[in-house]
Amino acid sequence: MSPLIYYLLAFGAYTFSIILMTGQSFAWKETTLSFYLGGRRFSALPTTATFCATWMSPLSLVGYSMWLYSDGYVAFLASVNGWILGLLFFPFIVKRLRMKRVLSLPEWLEKTYGDNRVRKLVALTMIFLYTLYLVIQFRAFGIIVSYMLDIPSGFASTSLIYLFVLYTAFGGYISIVRSDMLNLLLIVLGVTVAAAFALPSGFSFTTAADVFLMKGQLETVKSLSNAEIFSAFAIMLSWGLGVAGNPQYAVRILASRTEKDAYKMIAASPFIVGWIYICVTFFILVCRSYYPAIVNIEETLSFARLGQYLPAFASTFLLIGVIAAAVSTANSQLLLAACSLCYDLFPIKMEESKKESIIYYEDRFLVINRIAITVIASIALLLSHAGLPGYLMLGRISWTLVAICFFFPLFLPSWIINDKLFFVLSTALSVQCFLVFAAEISPENAMLAVLMLEALLFKMFKYSILDNSRKTQDDPAGEEKDV
């Protein structure tokens, strides 16, 4: 049968499933807490599902795959290693994050370091980087759908994700978790089927081992120059730190029902994410060995074309998996961007005298959130048709900004001087933007320099405070003497 019929059927089935599984958009008993964090009532299983589904974006699937396809194992070392490295940081922040009972990471920063300006700065950065990141999801979805349904890649195909994402994000965290359970299932199924049917001669463990250890594959790493190794290391570090500080994952830690559930989620997710990466890596290595001809075309389209070497049904599963990855990441990012805009950047305060009308306040607030979701999604939709750089570049810009904003406040709180945090973060972000956009230095190299600058500033302020207090202790009447 024609692959088009498979694709149409699969796309139709996905559309129906999303509609039916997402649940209510405007729940009867919704509150701000249930909209942002699902009322903190999800157990380990759904939380793990949404954690992994959000993790797997088109950048992780398509961007990584095509990098692996063109450059071999170096892509694995620089990206997958970095992402898994970031995962190792999460257990250290579970207690710290959950202790404050907050609704967003910028709010956590304010409550922890007592500076509202930090909250606003970080919220603004999050809106910028998530809008940028949404472009990746929209673009990937558009290209895959246009390839699958053989329609022109343009506004029509991209606007489909706009409808999907609005539909799932309108219901807040609860509907995102529900749709993410379906999305994760499709992603896992897609990559597993692709790996199982990738080998023309049929799957066997010995052949699979041969593919992984093929001489040509390993040589891609051995032949790296020192500069390339440093560059790969820098990318690994930036993506690792980006994952570690990413509010998308921090929010899932905040939203877990209990601390134990959060730990369970962190413990289970490497297995699922790892399985997906193994399958994708295997599929791409097979394609790299057997079908090396796909070059010089857009990365998502290249990925979709690699699917043509699979049986039609397997290719369908794989491409639907990419669509699921785009939808799952996009709705989560959209919710976070709206939260940053409405809750952190321009919060609507309830008048003290009108406390009794909390139901009106919450209704109004949540409607405004949905309007913000629509506005941000529309901007991302328009940007996806603008001439922005490729996935990897957008991803690198976003991850490095995340690392600069959150790494020190989240993981090294003892370094932070509360009243200097705003100055340090705003300086660091400005320098990073200058280095990347004006000086055109690669984002991860710029990030390493900026992280060092941050560390230096924190230490400098720390020592100056210690020095001052020592002077005051030694010479309490110093001021009078000066006079």
Next chain:
Amino acid sequence: MYSKYSLETLMKWIFMSLAVSMVALTLGARLHQSYVAKKNSAEEFGRELMVISEEREFSLQKEIVMGQLGPFWREPLPGEKPELVIKNGDQSLGFILDAKNIIISLVEDERFLILVGLLGLVAAVELAVLISYVLTRPLRRLAWGCRQIAQGSPVTIRHNALSPYEFHELTDSFNDMAKQLERWKEVQRQVSRMDRLAALGEMLSGLSHEIRNPLASIRIQLDLLRMEVESIPDDPGSSAGIGLSDAKEYITILDHEIDRLNRIVTQLLSFVRPKQPIMAKVRLDDILPWCMSMLKPQAEKQGIELVTQKLDSDVNVMADNEMLQHIIMNLSLNAIQSMPASGSGREKKLSIATGYSETDRGIKTMGFIRVSDTGPGIPAEIQHRIFDPFFTTRQDGTGLGLSIVQRIVDGLGGTLSMDTSSRGTNFNIFMPLAEDGRYDVDLNQMEVSANEYMDS
């Protein structure tokens, strides 16, 4: 038992079913039309080829003939009867229409329409979500309002501009109902208070008589005792038992205590059976100097500034002058006691003002007396009880002052209102005017109402 599905789910299903039906109908009709057209075209072409083959008697390779026929014809499987037979040289080639290929071609051709159908489906569901939002939000607010009423809190639901007018009607009806319930609660409170007061009055009346008779006897005996003691000559040298001066002192104390008891009983009786008012024209302007002279020493002693204000001149009301003074005295003493002695740091001020005013009773002009203090106000939780007899927050109070005030004001045909906040409390007494020819009418009405009151 509640059903598990929400209005949004219901709407989604309805809209989705409608959208699916519409898409299925439109798409089905279109696909069927295309299928028939493609089939007819293929058959037509097949027939033409068959005619040509019979006329020209060509001999071609089988693949070339199939290529000429196009993708919609295939060779029949064993057992299948050919729908088209083409003479090719001295042999006949049989062909059959390939429905599967026609359908694949159809889907490829109509994929845009299918996609538009899917888009329409998502759009229909999102429309269902929006419609259910518009419907459920006012309902949610009404449900919240009902819960508030069930918990005993007064509530008014605000209108939502986006809601259809039926919901505005519903909201108005709900607000009317809530208002009526509040009024009904107030009436119930009043009725219950009246019942309690009636029972209390009956009991106090009997009790006061029972106390007053032995009290009169005690007073007589005490007077006799005093006379006896005073007739004994003073003996400063005596040291046995209690001294004469001690006995005199004890008698004085007893005398005071009997007086106090008598006052309380009198107060109780005046509460239970207030004396009949002597209604006359009272000039409120004249009351202010009296207030000043009566209250100034007490206010100065407490460090309170006493202010009298004549907001309007020549305000004449129908009342009993003595009772009016009694009311003002009671309220003023209450106000003085409510202001903390020292240390609060706020200004201590007692104001008594008179003038014309309006009331919510519908009578346009009335005379009023306002007694205001700058005390801490009356806590919300006890505001509804302050006019209850024996309700007091002071250790030495009888709790009768304000209830007597209210009784007197009611008896005089006036109204008493109070507004309080953390900045102080105002008591407003509104009395009917005795002017402009209304004097006689009002006087008669007042007498009637006073008599009715006395009878009750």
